[in-house]
Amino acid sequence: MRCKKCGQKACMEIRRHRAAFCPEHLIEHLQNQVARAIKKFKMFAPNEKLLVAVSGGKDSLALWDMLLDLGYQADGLYINLGIGDYSVRSKEKSSNFAASRNAVLYIVSLKEIYGVGVEHIAKKTSKAYCSACGLVKRYIMNLAASRGGYAAIVTGHNLDDEATTLLGNVLHWQVGYLGRQSPNMPAAGGLARKVKPLCRLTERETAAYCVIKGIDYIIEECPMSVGATSLRYKEVLNFLENHAPGTKDQFYLGFLREGQRYFLENTEEPELKACSSCGQPTTAEVCSFCRQMERAGLDPLAVHRAFATE
Ligand code: AMP
Ligand code: ZN
Ligand code: ZN
Numbered sequence: 001m002r003c004k005k006c007g008q009k010a011c012m013e014i015r016r017h018r019a020a021f022c023p024e025h026l027i028e029h030l031q032n033q034v035a036r037a038i039k040k041f042k043m044f045a046p047n048e049k050l051l052v053a054v055s056g057g058k059d060s061l062a063l064w065d066m067l068l069d070l071g072y073q074a075d076g077l078y079i080n081l082g083i084g085d086y087s088v089r090s091k092e093k094s095s096n097f098a099a100s101r102n103a104v105l106y107i108v109s110l111k112e113i114y115g116v117g118v119e120h121i122a123k124k125t126s127k128a129y130c131s132a133c134g135l136v137k138r139y140i141m142n143l144a145a146s147r148g149g150y151a152a153i154v155t156g157h158n159l160d161d162e163a164t165t166l167l168g169n170v171l172h173w174q175v176g177y178l179g180r181q182s183p184n185m186p187a188a189g190g191l192a193r194k195v196k197p198l199c200r201l202t203e204r205e206t207a208a209y210c211v212i213k214g215i216d217y218i219i220e221e222c223p224m225s226v227g228a229t230s231l232r233y234k235e236v237l238n239f240l241e242n243h244a245p246g247t248k249d250q251f252y253l254g255f256l257r258e259g260q261r262y263f264l265e266n267t268e269e270p271e272l273k274a275c276s277s278c279g280q281p282t283t284a285e286v287c288s289f290c291r292q293m294e295r296a297g298l299d300p301l302a303v304h305r306a307f308a309t310e
Pocket of ligand 3: 275276277278279280286287288290291300
């Protein structure tokens with residue numbers, strides 16, 4: 001196999017693009033794909049200040065690296081959820097990367113603020129672990145973006161993640177979620193804009209990017225996500241992609257092109273008002289973060305105070 005660009009020995013084939021690349025041109029190709037997604041979905045302008053949510057995994061570190069290489073002003077946010085050794089090591093990978101690129105990384109630690117990790121919160125509220133964790137992450141990301149004056153929160157969701165979410169939303173006909181499943185969620189009522197520049201890349205590609213660029217990332221998935229239904233959806237999509245390269249692209253990018261607007265038209269824009277407890281945007285009287293923390297016996301406002309002392 002030869003590189004499509006220079007004819008030298010290729011290190012990776014990308015079957016859905018009917019192309020193979022040498023390491024140098026693979027990096028160029030992947031960065032081009034990201035630049036293309038940023039432009040196509042009008043994610044952000046060159047002068048906007050970005051907050052990259054970094055987990056220490058391949059996707060978010062590759063993304064941060066690409067944004068810096070592309071010349072964006074991109075700071076990082078790592079949320080330490082207190083998931084034992086997994087959090088210790090993923091935080092280390094994130095800070096090592098930040099140091100290597102001389103980039104700013106904010107670290108918000110649940111254990112430091114509350115003395116407990118997210119597992120405690122899930123148990124106390126009898127919620128599924130990933131949903132309790134997702135809520136905490138979204139809330140903290142939003143708070144950090146508004147406190148720091150960032151134009152957008154940038155996450156490392158890739159094509160596999162987005163196609164998997166889409167499959168789940170279709171299988172359960174989550175019409176509201178389908179209307180809102182966009183790689184560029186505009187800011188609304190005090191909620192920051194949320195963008196996903198890796199939506200055209202698979203996780204195999206972000207892993208290759210990190211290996212070639214020498215970015216050290218945490219390889220294992222979060223131990224609490226083992227057995228999640230979404231992992232089975234991912235397997236199904238990989239099976240289909242293997243038989244017909246391009247299936248994921250057609251499914252997800254085709255949905256954005258052809259289908260999403262139908263759902264969007266039928267989705268009522270939720271009316272946001274300030275949470276009576278914390279002041280953050282919500283559709284209810286008290287936001288779901290405040291309710292979750294109160295049910296877990298924790299003070300929702302403690303995280304606000306932690307931001308104030310930074
Ligand atoms: P996940 O929900 O674990 O699939 O992660 C999706 C994206 O959320 C990642 O690519 C990151 O951008 C972000 N993210 C996940 N975990 C964290 C974390 N602990 N701190 C900050 N951002 C995170
Ligand atoms: Zn080449
Ligand atoms: Zn609240």
